[in-house]
Amino acid sequence: MYRAPVGDILFTLKSVSGLADVLAAPRHAELSEDLVDAIIEEAGRFATEEIAPLNEIGDRHGTPLKDGEVTTPPGWKEAYAKWCEGGWNSLTGDPEFGGQGLPTMLHAAALELWNSGSMAFAIGPTLTIGAIEALQKHASPELQEKYLPKLVSGEWMGTMNLTEPQAGSDLNALRARAERADDGTYRIFGQKIFITYGEHDFTDNIVHLVLARLPDAPAGTRGISLFLVPKFLVNDDGSLGKRNDVRCAGVEHKLGIHGSPTCTMAFGDKDGAIGWLIGEENRGLACMFTMMNNARLAVGIQGVGVGERASQEALAYALERKQGRAAGDTSEGMSPIAMHPDIKRSLLSMQAYTQVARAICYSNAHAIDMSQLAEDDAAKRHWSERAGLLTPIAKALSTDIGVEVTSLGVQVHGGMGYIEETGAARLLRDARIAPIYEGTNGIQAIDLVTRKLPLSGGEHIRGFISELREISGSARASNREGFTAMADRLDTAVGDLEEASEWLLAAMADGRMGEALSGATPYLRLAGVTLGGALLIKGAVASAADTPADKKRVQLARYFAQSQLGQTGGLKADILAAADAVLGYDAEALAS
Amino acid sequence: MYRAPVGDILFTLKSVSGLADVLAAPRHAELSEDLVDAIIEEAGRFATEEIAPLNEIGDRHGTPLKDGEVTTPPGWKEAYAKWCEGGWNSLTGDPEFGGQGLPTMLHAAALELWNSGSMAFAIGPTLTIGAIEALQKHASPELQEKYLPKLVSGEWMGTMNLTEPQAGSDLNALRARAERADDGTYRIFGQKIFITYGEHDFTDNIVHLVLARLPDAPAGTRGISLFLVPKFLVNDDGSLGKRNDVRCAGVEHKLGIHGSPTCTMAFGDKDGAIGWLIGEENRGLACMFTMMNNARLAVGIQGVGVGERASQEALAYALERKQGRAAGDTSEGMSPIAMHPDIKRSLLSMQAYTQVARAICYSNAHAIDMSQLAEDDAAKRHWSERAGLLTPIAKALSTDIGVEVTSLGVQVHGGMGYIEETGAARLLRDARIAPIYEGTNGIQAIDLVTRKLPLSGGEHIRGFISELREISGSARASNREGFTAMADRLDTAVGDLEEASEWLLAAMADGRMGEALSGATPYLRLAGVTLGGALLIKGAVASAADTPADKKRVQLARYFAQSQLGQTGGLKADILAAADAVLGYDAEALAS
Structure with missing residues (x-):
């Protein structure tokens, strides 16, 4: 439950994550x-x-x-x-x-x-x-x-129609076309796939936002325009008019999120779907980009949501299910499996990683808010860069965590975890889409390294790293038992992050782009795990009382610092040393 | 395909993995x-x-x-x-x-x-x-x-009936009962769950092996006996007689392996299922243990099998699917995604880890063979201990690899990976059972630390570690380009394994059992990754020619050494430092 x-x-x-900054803004008075x-x-x-x-x-x-x-x-x-x-x-x-x-x-x-x-x-x-x-x-x-x-x-719902069979991650390859009509509207033709809630019965109308090319558009992403294509045309009085020439041609049979219709949408099977231009012609991609940060954060939050649910269900099961005798159990009979050290480790991991994902996503939301609320341009720019830096981490790390935590949830349930009625497997099936859509996690990592690391010539990431060091400083200054050990772990991780960041910046400055790209995925993990550890420790420092909730936060921070932060050394080594091996990849040999 | x-x-x-040793034995002349x-x-x-x-x-x-x-x-x-x-x-x-x-x-x-x-x-x-x-x-x-x-x-098939709803990992809790009949047979009563191929139409008869308790049996696992319970009784001439009192009461709805019927079996709904004792009364568990090593290896091999299939399918897709432009691609239009560094990394990981699992499983099989073929008692004991050491690693690491590699396979397919018709998701669903059954991977890790590490007072693991060092020695001695770097990486990993092993042995010798158990899962990973890296390097050293297959082996070993072996430092730190955090786990707080 x-x-x-x-x-x-x-x-x-x-x-x-700094809600007070946001509440202090006049807009939210x-x-x-x-x-x-x-x-x-x-x-x-x-x-x-x-x-x-x-x-x-x-x-x-x-x-x-x-x-x-x-x-x-x-x-x-x-x-x-x-x-x-x-x-x-x-x-x-x-x-x-x-x-x-x-x-x-x-x-x-x-x-x-x-x-x-x-x-x-x-x-x-x-x-x-x-x-x-x-x-x-x-x-x-x-x-x-x-x-x-x-x-x-919410009387009507909206959709985003980007993907086509030949154009998944690469919008250059879009083929859907738009023709100008005499009345200032457009006629849209083409097929879109993987359209979430492309067709359904929640609402009387559905407002499709569709990327398409005009006949005279330049090639590539500079020739893409964004159109509004309603399922039903809307009369001037707001009532619904005739059905537009758009239909759902298929619904995918997916691994999970079965309740979400993933549709193939056919535009213009007859005379063309009537569409209205949003923004300027050929500037559709810019329109898409303005919403992309928020959408990526929203997907990251899916990882938090399923991780939280899986953590709760695994903990409840582990407290109920009895097997074997745990050392130190003084009660009669078998012990709850939550008392066995190996299961404790799994439960701690699930909760700590879920909290890591939550803290990173909320901090990302904070940066997005501040980029709009900040009063001067320098602050706006700072927070806009911070939002840019955190977005790929929030999206990719949190969705990877969603998969890892739900998979641990299956494992904690043992044989019952593999039975669909238990629900643990369903969470894993649901979670598995999030690392894929809204830009695969590999694309997030590339975005992080190639576009976000170089922000302000590398000064933004350097400032970010200083902030992480301040957190370990505050842990040390708290003088609480075990906090210095956590701070030491964090400092080592931050050092690894710093070294890897500088190495990647230098590689890109030298034009060794392949080497930088080779390390993108471990770099995202390194940055995310380090930031996550820092935020857990920040939470522990702020948990001075001795309520169960305070104790939990200290417990999770300590576990994460001692057990998980040590992985940053290996990630740094991977970034610095594996590029040759990755770039030397020989497809012909691998296929042999 | x-x-x-x-x-x-x-x-x-x-x-x-040493097939020549096995072929040299007289039994296999x-x-x-x-x-x-x-x-x-x-x-x-x-x-x-x-x-x-x-x-x-x-x-x-x-x-x-x-x-x-x-x-x-x-x-x-x-x-x-x-x-x-x-x-x-x-x-x-x-x-x-x-x-x-x-x-x-x-x-x-x-x-x-x-x-x-x-x-x-x-x-x-x-x-x-x-x-x-x-x-x-x-x-x-x-x-x-x-x-x-x-x-x-194969005219008949067999099953193993261990698990009951209250007794999954803990056979102490078994309740199925057996009563002695006057004719030397037994009557079996009780319900068993998760019985693989418990009922099916492949064969005319099914031979169930069932664990149950006699009325006067001691409590716990020393009171369990093993019985043979055929679906149809067998006449003296080998023909089938009447139906026995055993039936399939349900088939589970599982995440994957849908073609494998997982049955709830009801024994003795009427007068009792007629059973024959195997071995001695109350010694059923010993009978089970003799087959457990092989069964665990067999499950480990499932990880190899699905990993191989997923690797092949992802590589084929990545060579076919085109998105974006990869640096260095001189052809027209979009590049195969296999040319993008981040996808290269995924494909290398899939193949390298699959080969790690294969090499460990085959080496485990070799040890099992040698434990039977060796001519003197010392050698028999050595190989028996080696089989014991490798079995939990082969089972747990390979099945974790099965899940990780099939999940990477989904990811490489992008959106198509989430669509069931593609088949990538099916492999992940299938793979997910293997870390659970035949002893969960947590139980394998506990077995490794508490029963296998202490073999011969710790001398067996020390000898094993020396053998790993010989592999890095041979890599260095080969004087081939890049092999010294691989050897260095392996030496560091072996050092981490040695330090963690000695720490765990000391903890157990001191009676700090909880600390040893807390580190079991990362220790298994540390041992497996180190051994896996060593076996890949051994394969690379043996690949002196320049065929595509030789190049592949060198490529995978180099990738694994540079990219993956660096994780051993973090795993060691986890084992040595996280026990307090794990054992300090406070369920009440975590549930808050």
């Missing part, structure tokens, strides 16, 4: 800490009572397609309506269009809760929020007025 | 290297042509249960019959009962091929072979004569 970790979430927001508490408390209730029960039925039922219509699992449509009624869809939307204008940090926390409830359910509205952002920033006032209020309220 | 890696298998058997080549070649053909096509249909069809009868997937029964006709079931059986008496090394190699074809198919006969071993070693001549010829030929 899922229990919303409201205490952990609020502590992380406030004592680890009316948002008090008490109000934040109340919102998270209520979101936790909704996730627990309304969303968590959906996941199993969604997994079993899937989203069958018949005659172009997709049926969502029983109870899902009703839960979505209730969720919108509760105002949860409009948290971050612009108040001008009915949104509540709350900070990204709060949205991140709520999103964790929805994803713990059901990743397959939560991903739909996440896409809508992406569409809202794109429209808020780039669409004409007419389009905004017509579409935003209903997208913000 | 799966291609049997006959060259890799034969090279590993001969040049890495008739087994030449040429014959080994021919057997593996033919097994590869059978696995590719007959077994590999079964897996997808098995996954979709499953094994439905109706009126107590289990139907296997279309084509599976026919493939099993063909497999038996080919003599594959009788490879290792005693010649006295129609077996071919071939060494475990050969069986291990063939088993890899069957598992690459289909884990769900291969696991059934693996259980039969376990039953054959138990009967060969412990059953009365009458039982042997009646059952062994048909089990060895």
Whole structure:
């Protein structure tokens, strides 16, 4: 039974990731800490009572397609309506269009809760929020007025149509085409795949955002435009008009998130789907990029959500299930497996890594908020760079953690973990998509090394590393038992991160791009594990009282520092030494 | 399309894992290297042509249960019959009962091929072979004569019935009961769960080996007896008599290996299932232990099999799929993703780790063979200890590798990897059971630390470590480019292994058992990765020519040494430093 970790979430927001900075901004003058508490408390209730029960039925039922219509699992449509009624869809939307204008940090926390409830359910509205952002920033006032209020309220949902069979990670290869019509609209033709919630019965209308090329567009990504293509055309009075020429041509049979319809969308089978340009012609990619940071963070948070759920379920099982006799157990009969050291290690790992992912994602949300709230340009730039630096880490590390933690969850359940009815395997199946979509984790690592490390000529990462050292300084200064040992571990890890960062910066400055790219994936892990350890220690330093929750934070930080931070030496060695071996890869020989 | 890696298998058997020692034994005088080549070649053909096509249909069809009868997937029964006709079931059986008496090394190699074809198919006969071993070693001549010829030929299949709902890893808690009948037989009552191939339509009869307690048995594992309970009673002329009182009460709905029926078996719903004692009363566990090493190795080999298949499929996809432009690609248009450094790293990891698992499993098989073939007691003891040392590593590391490599395989396929039709996700689903069954990997790690490390007072592991140092010595002596760097990496890893081993031995000698148990899982990984690196380097040293296969081996060894061996420092630190944090685990706080 899922229990919303409201205490952990609020502590992380406030004592680890800097919520106070955000609340201090004039824009959020009316948002008090008490109000934040109340919102998270209520979101936790909704996730627990309304969303968590959906996941199993969604997994079993899937989203069958018949005659172009997709049926969502029983109870899902009703839960979505209730969720919108509760105002949860409009948290971050612009108040001008009915949104509540709350900070990204709060949205991140709520999103964790929805994803713990059901990743397959939560991903739909996440896409809508992406569409809202794109429209808020780039669409004409007419389009905004017509579409935003209903997208913000959740009366309609939105989608993102990027991928085509030949163009997954590489948008240069997009082929969908758009033709100009005489009335200023466009006609869209082409097929898109892997479209999340491309068709469903939650809402009367679906607003597709579609990347396509105009006939005279330049080749590559500079020739891509973004269009709004509604499922039903919208009359001037806001009522629905005729069906547009877009249909769902197939629903994928996936490993997990069965409740989320992943659609093949056919645009323009007849006369062309009627579309409206968003932003300028051939500037579609810029429109996409503005929303990409938030979407990547949202996927990272999926890792937090499933990790939290898996951790809770494994702990509950380990406290209940009895096997063997643990040393020190003075009770009668068999011991709960949670008392065996090897299971303790698994449970500690699950909780510590989940908290690492949470703290990194919330800190990323903080940076996104501050990049908008900061008052001067230098601060805006600083936070914008910080958001840029943290986004690939939040996305990739957290989703890898999602897979690792759910897989540990299966393992803690033993044989029962492999039985679908237990639910542990379902979490692993769900979690496995997140390292893939919204830019694979390999692409995140490349983004981190090639675009984020060099920000401000390397000075941004250097400042970031100094901040990590301040955390070990504060741990040492606390003079608490065991904290110096944690600080020592962190300092070593930060030293490894510094050395690897400088090595990569030097390699790129020398034009040894292949060497830098070879080390991208271990570098992301190195940066993420070091940052994660630092944030756990920061949380431990802030946990001065002796409540169970305080003890837990100290326990997790100590475990992570002693058991997991030692991996940074090997990661650094991998980055510095393995490039030859990676680049020397000989496909012909490997295929022999 | 799966291609049997006959060259890799034969090279590993001969040049890495010591097949020559086994062939030199008088018992195998008739087994030449040429014959080994021919057997593996033919097994590869059978696995590719007959077994590999079964897996997808098995996954979709499953094994439905109706009126107590289990139907296997279309084509599976026919493939099993063909497999038996080919003599594959009788490879290792005693010649006295129609077996071919071939060494475990050969069986291990063939088993890899069957598992690459289909884990769900291969696991059934693996259980039969376990039953054959138990009967060969412990059953009365009458039982042997009646059952062994048909089990060895594959006309009947065998099962192992250990687990009960309350007794998974802890056989002390077994409740199934046996009553003595007047005619020297027994009546068995109780329910067993997770019984692989407990019911199916491959064969006319199924021979269940069942652990149960006699009414006057001592508590705990010293009160467990092993019984033979056939599905159909067998008349003296070998024909089938009446149905025994045992039935399949349910088939599990599992994450993977859907083609393998995992059954709940009900014994004695009516008058009691008629059973025959194997070995002595209350000595059932000893009977089980004799077969456990081989069964654990067999599960380790499942990791090799799925890892190999996933590696092949990912490489084929990465050579075909084009996205983006790789540096150095001089051809037109997009590059195969196999040319991008981050994908190269994934492909190298998949192949290197699969080869690590293969080399360790074959070396384990070699030790098992030598423990039977060695001529003097000291050598027998040495090889028996070596088999004991390697078995938990082979089981746990290889099955972890199976999960890691199949998960990387999903990742290399990108979005397509998450679609079930691609097959990559199916391999991950299949692989995920292997770290759980036949003793969870946590239990393997505990076995390694508490029972295998202390063999011969720690002298066995010390000798093993010396052998690893000899490998780095030979790499250095080869004077080939890059080999000294590999040797340096290996020496560091071996030093870490040595330090951790001595620390654990000292902890256990001091009675600090909890500290030793806390480090069990990272110790197994440390030992496995170090041994794996050593065996890859041994293979590279033996690859002096310049064929593509030789180049591949050098490439994989270099990648593993430079990229992966560096993790041993962190693992050592984890073992030495994290015990306090693990043992200090406070369940109450963690559940807060």
